[in-house]
Amino acid sequence: MLDTAVPSLAPTTDPAWLLVEEGFTLVREHELESQFAIANGYLGSRGSLAEGCPLSAPATYIAGVFDAEPGSVPHLVEIHDWCHLSVSICGQPLRLDVGRTLEHRRILDMRQAILWRFWRHEDKDGRITRIRSFRFASQADRHLLVHCVEITPENYSGPLLLDASLAASATQTTHEGVSVSVALANRVLDPDGRVIGSTELLSGNQPFRAKRGSTYRLERVAAVYTSRETDRPNEAAQRHAEDALNRLTEIIADHQRAWQIRWHASDVRIEGAPEDQRALRFAAYHLLSCANPDDERVSIGARGLSGPGYKGHVLWDTEIFMLPFFTLTWPEAARAMLMYRYHTLPAARANAARLGYSGALYAWESAATGEDVTPSFVGTPEGEVIRILTGEQEHHISADVAYAVWQYWDATRDDRFLLDAGLEILIETARFWASRVVLEEDGRYHIRCVIGPDEYHESVDDNAYTNGMAQWNLETAANVAERCAVYWPEEWQAIGRRIAVSEEEIQSWRNIARDIYTGFDERTGLFEQFRGYFELEDIDLSRFANRIAPMDVILGRENIAKTKIIKQPDVVMLVYLLWDRLPAEVRKANFEYYEPRCGHGSSLSPAIHAVVAARLGNMALAEHYFRQTAEIDLANNMGNSAAGVHMAALGGLWQSAVFGFAGLHLGESEPRFQPNLPESWRRLSMRFQWRNNWFDVALP
Numbered sequence: 001m002l003d004t005a006v007p008s009l010a011p012t013t014d015p016a017w018l019l020v021e022e023g024f025t026l027v028r029e030h031e032l033e034s035q036f037a038i039a040n041g042y043l044g045s046r047g048s049l050a051e052g053c054p055l056s057a058p059a060t061y062i063a064g065v066f067d068a069e070p071g072s073v074p075h076l077v078e079i080h081d082w083c084h085l086s087v088s089i090c091g092q093p094l095r096l097d098v099g100r101t102l103e104h105r106r107i108l109d110m111r112q113a114i115l116w117r118f119w120r121h122e123d124k125d126g127r128i129t130r131i132r133s134f135r136f137a138s139q140a141d142r143h144l145l146v147h148c149v150e151i152t153p154e155n156y157s158g159p160l161l162l163d164a165s166l167a168a169s170a171t172q173t174t175h176e177g178v179s180v181s182v183a184l185a186n187r188v189l190d191p192d193g194r195v196i197g198s199t200e201l202l203s204g205n206q207p208f209r210a211k212r213g214s215t216y217r218l219e220r221v222a223a224v225y226t227s228r229e230t231d232r233p234n235e236a237a238q239r240h241a242e243d244a245l246n247r248l249t250e251i252i253a254d255h256q257r258a259w260q261i262r263w264h265a266s267d268v269r270i271e272g273a274p275e276d277q278r279a280l281r282f283a284a285y286h287l288l289s290c291a292n293p294d295d296e297r298v299s300i301g302a303r304g305l306s307g308p309g310y311k312g313h314v315l316w317d318t319e320i321f322m323l324p325f326f327t328l329t330w331p332e333a334a335r336a337m338l339m340y341r342y343h344t345l346p347a348a349r350a351n352a353a354r355l356g357y358s359g360a361l362y363a364w365e366s367a368a369t370g371e372d373v374t375p376s377f378v379g380t381p382e383g384e385v386i387r388i389l390t391g392e393q394e395h396h397i398s399a400d401v402a403y404a405v406w407q408y409w410d411a412t413r414d415d416r417f418l419l420d421a422g423l424e425i426l427i428e429t430a431r432f433w434a435s436r437v438v439l440e441e442d443g444r445y446h447i448r449c450v451i452g453p454d455e456y457h458e459s460v461d462d463n464a465y466t467n468g469m470a471q472w473n474l475e476t477a478a479n480v481a482e483r484c485a486v487y488w489p490e491e492w493q494a495i496g497r498r499i500a501v502s503e504e505e506i507q508s509w510r511n512i513a514r515d516i517y518t519g520f521d522e523r524t525g526l527f528e529q530f531r532g533y534f535e536l537e538d539i540d541l542s543r544f545a546n547r548i549a550p551m552d553v554i555l556g557r558e559n560i561a562k563t564k565i566i567k568q569p570d571v572v573m574l575v576y577l578l579w580d581r582l583p584a585e586v587r588k589a590n591f592e593y594y595e596p597r598c599g600h601g602s603s604l605s606p607a608i609h610a611v612v613a614a615r616l617g618n619m620a621l622a623e624h625y626f627r628q629t630a631e632i633d634l635a636n637n638m639g640n641s642a643a644g645v646h647m648a649a650l651g652g653l654w655q656s657a658v659f660g661f662a663g664l665h666l667g668e669s670e671p672r673f674q675p676n677l678p679e680s681w682r683r684l685s686m687r688f689q690w691r692n693n694w695f696d697v698a699l700p
């Protein structure tokens, strides 16, 4: 008899940790699959129904494993549906769309990181079956996925047929040279905990007799290995799956403990606003689910491991939007993500060289190697083919990566990282900018033909964000290099042997930073977003307040480029990132000018407006943008959560609570808080790590 923890496991009772979906609404299925995804930074699996439904799109991904069809860019590989299970009762399939559902509830238990399902169903002959199931991606052992299902015939006895044949017991596939092995170990137990079968009982052709009122249970473990971790992934997966099934109770306990540790470090607690509390936990749940401090070869894609959006590619979303959360609550994970940028530095150098520049130009969209994998074209639903220029022009990514390197080091003082990797990134990105700028007749350095964060305006000159961040990058690289030369002369010499940097070169960065064109107008205190922006047509966005489509769709791509409407914060983004370098009146003037002109055509947009509005004390606007951010996935308010949750918006939500409402400033000598909490937030408490100390904070 087997006594596992499965029957006694239950969801957390406190509703502030739960996301509950009652009933079943077919059209919501894709967005729910994203919301309810389970992941552990190595594996991620969409929260699809085990038996499927007409709109199910199950998918399980492995971080960093990509494949490409000829002529297209790489996408995250989908491994087979490891938790597929169909159940038939007396010859009738148990499905939500056949018979009558008496009860159906799915619960994402964020505290335990377990996805639950409770289902009571009556077939057309009146037979009532109860199902209780859960699944999770182990946070303690990243190679494991666990799925347990309990089946109880409530008012009948009869043949029960289980079919999990889609999930063969072991498979091996190869993708761009990486072989992936998935092995399953299963067992079916009777009400006394006796094993009555395993894989053969899940083949779909071996019914067994189930007794009225008795609970039968399927316990299954999938283990995944790739040739990146071992040269015998198949053996490793098979052995691991069998072993884990035999230690299921321990596997469950380890997973729960691992999440307890994560939440202890990362939970932001809000008293007085249960919806905001849940939204913040939802954000942290997905962020924590996608990180892996043990793998420096991968980073987090725009939709994490929850869906196919952006094909799993890594963008500035990671460094600018998600990373601060990790830097302050899980620095080991932040470090691994930055190391991904270090390991992809050779590709960034090649990317710069390909365009005739020096140093490192990071790929706008990056996959396994760091080569630029931004698609060049996209087809619209109307059949139009649109050229995508972001891969060629959105160069600010290099400064964004540099910014994250510095921010991480400043908050952790992880000198080893700086000396082994970070400084090289700072130098190579500064080098890129030094070759990218052009000294023109006005005696100023200019950066022509770029796309800033606002992608509604392409091929623009002197984008304020790009120039401002390039200036910051050049100055910071110069400062840090000089500091290293003084404090760590030996290491500095070693770095010099790898990427010789002369004093003249450092001086040239300072000169460029001093003389770069910034678009700043002393008179108005405004930055012009790019050359000519102020002459564009001004359109009153309040006239479109009730729109359901983004502004570029309403006006058309060509037309919107002739207007001042922007897709997302650009100057405001610069103000946010370089906050302490700008006078208060400049921050305010730019926010007040650009905020009404922003169409929020990107999920990255509202969170930054929330942070800046909160810091400026504009609480009504800050709360409005905070909620808009929270609803991007929780209410699918951009209509595209089906492709995965929006990781940058989730990181942005955390930033708006911590850097916005709580007003955390990481100063030179100590962190400070200047809180502006929403009225309903009676109290905010959190922990964070700064320069090797943990701080426990409660506001007010």
Ligand code: BGC
Binding pocket: 302, 310, 315, 316, 317, 453, 455, 567, 568, 601, 602, 603, 604, 648
């Ligand atoms: C935004 C980018 C972002 C990308 C992925 C785009 O819509 O404009 O800034 O990196 O989505 O989230």
